[in-house]
Amino acid sequence: xxNYPQILFKNRRPGATAFLxxxxxxxxxxxxxAALKMAPQEVREQxxxxxxxxxxxxxxxxxxxxxxxxxxxxxxxxxxxxxDEMEPGTYKDHQLLLADPHQLVEGMAIAAYxxxxxxxxxxxxxxxxxCAQNVERAIAExxxxxxxxxxxxxxxxxxxxxxHRSAGRYILGEETAxxxxxxxxxxxxxxxxxxxxxxxxxxxxxxxxxxxxxANVPHIFTGGAEWYRSLARTPEGAGTxxxxxxxxxxxxxxxxxxxxxxxxxxxxxxxxxxxGRRTFKACLPGGASTPFLTAAQLDTPLDHVHMEQAGxxxxxxxxxxxxxxxxxxxxxxxLARFFARESCGWCTxxxxxxxxxxxxxEEIEAGRGSQELxxxxxxxxxxxxxxxxxxxxxxxxxxxxSLLTKFGDELEDHVKRGRCPIS
Amino acid sequence: MSELLPQVQVNxxxxxxxxxxxxxxxxxxxxxxxxxxxxxxxxAGVDLVAELLGVLPVEVEEIATFYDKIFRRPVGKRVIxxxxxICCWADGGDAIxxxxxxxxxxxxxxTTSDGMFTLLPTCCLxxxxxxxxxxxxxxxxxxxxxxxxxxxxxGYRNEA
Ligand SMILES: Cc1cc2nc3c(=O)[nH]c(=O)nc-3n(C[C@H](O)[C@H](O)[C@H](O)COP(=O)(O)O)c2cc1C
Ligand code: SF4
Ligand code: FES
Numbered sequence: 001x002x003n004y005p006q007i008l009f010k011n012r013r014p015g016a017t018a019f020l021x022x023x024x025x026x027x028x029x030x031x032x033x034a035a036l037k038m039a040p041q042e043v044r045e046q047x048x049x050x051x052x053x054x055x056x057x058x059x060x061x062x063x064x065x066x067x068x069x070x071x072x073x074x075x076x077x078x079x080x081x082x083x084d085e086m087e088p089g090t091y092k093d094h095q096l097l098l099a100d101p102h103q104l105v106e107g108m109a110i111a112a113y114x115x116x117x118x119x120x121x122x123x124x125x126x127x128x129x130x131c132a133q134n135v136e137r138a139i140a141e142x143x144x145x146x147x148x149x150x151x152x153x154x155x156x157x158x159x160x161x162x163x164h165r166s167a168g169r170y171i172l173g174e175e176t177a178x179x180x181x182x183x184x185x186x187x188x189x190x191x192x193x194x195x196x197x198x199x200x201x202x203x204x205x206x207x208x209x210x211x212x213x214x215a216n217v218p219h220i221f222t223g224g225a226e227w228y229r230s231l232a233r234t235p236e237g238a239g240t241x242x243x244x245x246x247x248x249x250x251x252x253x254x255x256x257x258x259x260x261x262x263x264x265x266x267x268x269x270x271x272x273x274x275x276g277r278r279t280f281k282a283c284l285p286g287g288a289s290t291p292f293l294t295a296a297q298l299d300t301p302l303d304h305v306h307m308e309q310a311g312x313x314x315x316x317x318x319x320x321x322x323x324x325x326x327x328x329x330x331x332x333x334x335l336a337r338f339f340a341r342e343s344c345g346w347c348t349x350x351x352x353x354x355x356x357x358x359x360x361x362e363e364i365e366a367g368r369g370s371q372e373l374x375x376x377x378x379x380x381x382x383x384x385x386x387x388x389x390x391x392x393x394x395x396x397x398x399x400x401x402s403l404l405t406k407f408g409d410e411l412e413d414h415v416k417r418g419r420c421p422i423s
Numbered sequence: 424m425s426e427l428l429p430q431v432q433v434n435x436x437x438x439x440x441x442x443x444x445x446x447x448x449x450x451x452x453x454x455x456x457x458x459x460x461x462x463x464x465x466x467a468g469v470d471l472v473a474e475l476l477g478v479l480p481v482e483v484e485e486i487a488t489f490y491d492k493i494f495r496r497p498v499g500k501r502v503i504x505x506x507x508x509i510c511c512w513a514d515g516g517d518a519i520x521x522x523x524x525x526x527x528x529x530x531x532x533x534t535t536s537d538g539m540f541t542l543l544p545t546c547c548l549x550x551x552x553x554x555x556x557x558x559x560x561x562x563x564x565x566x567x568x569x570x571x572x573x574x575x576x577x578g579y580r581n582e583a
Binding site (some may be wrong): 085086087088089090091093094125126127128129164165166167168169170181182183184185186187202244245246247248252253254284288318320322326331334335337338341342344 | 444445446447448449450451452454455478482485486489490491492493507508509510512513514545546547548549550551552553554558561563
């Protein structure tokens, strides 16, 4: 089925990792060579022109982020790759680093040059030990070939790269918590402003991007911004997207797909349709913090603009599909428990509000609901939304809020019947 | 101290901390090193890390108690982390967790009487395409079935 152009997964082979020789044979480090011939500002402009948007969940335009960076400020500055990837349903950075880790290294070297940053860290979650070893090997190989180090390919620009292994907790993926984590401080998020670009790691200007975001960068310099944009099916999108499939599909694998591909094509062609000839009920389109989409929304193109128009978000493009036998109250309860457990405890709406949401959903799912509890549930959703210190609790309200808007009947039905109507 | 961390690593952390501007950044690494050697991080491990890096014990403790993969209490020889997040849940994760509890004869947070296994829940392991999944030590196992779990556990028991 796979006739989709493979850019990031070009070197991907089952059970194998592409290291330097294979990476170079496939055109690796040509993007860095091309970028080093340009002025840093031109590099930033090209990324802007390519319309690359962050793959870490928020979808912020990467070139714009880089253009806000105080590039000309002398002294220490840091570049961070976010490989925490603990959002349930998300495993694409994992697949990327298992297949072809040099793309991250090359992308970070180009980004470092674009913002004149001398030091970088790759932050990886505890469970990705194999990825950490792959990245360490790629860094050593790249340093040996002069792609990293003091004077990269005779450009007089220097950039060194380190790996940090974390020790668990979803909140480390939030960029300011990640910075505290790297510093060896208790990793609660920091208040913004000041933003990391002004006051980041060790109080210095810091740019954070997702692993997949960096991996896209070299290709923008080998193929050009126009070619990169043209990889997408919609004018709103640009480039390709690593889509990790999970849940009730025949094939739950990670695919590289053109941005803007309709959700239906992903589910039916790539995922092989809903497992066991069952029907599609709903999906989380971009990880655990994105609002549910229903069968009526299957024609939505997978790009940031269309997903938002559909009332959800592209998020991390990890798509979890639920068939018609799934109780959406129970699914939402599972998600709410995740967020409640991973709350860092810093602010009240999240620390106290999320356990309340969990309790309410438990009562309703167990058949002990009432109109009063339903009202309390609506109240909690309204009062947590927009009131938390960081986006974790806001993310939790993604699926929880969409349970109310998309599956309100099912929720009411639990209360009316005094039991779960499905399981 | 050698029981908590081999002398070479003690020396290495001391030297590295003295050479860098921000020794706090080594706290997570040092805690992971103590745990890798000793199995878990006792109070003496927190004190050792603080002493090696020249930071306050409380600064180490507030890190040690934040991360769920740092153990501040004794654990078995192997720690089993079973994923209970959404994709594993959708693919029978509850039954997998129940099977593990049954064959090990313990609940979550407990250690088998022979000291071999500790069972803990974890959030998503980044193996959602191979749900249901669990991690033993640093190794992830996916597409679990009761039979597959029994074989994996036997493998660890035989190696002991
Ligand atoms: C609770 C929480 C968890 C997050 N987890 C991740 C993560 O695991 N990986 C990631 O790249 N971004 C994560 N983010 C988003 C980051 O804060 C940040 O926006 C992102 O790393 C920026 O990179 P990008 O612009 O390339 O997407 C998370 C945000 C929140 C609020
Ligand atoms: S929203 Fe949750 S995770 Fe974020 S700061 Fe508040 S308590 Fe911590
Ligand atoms: S939800 Fe279990 S591995 Fe992702």
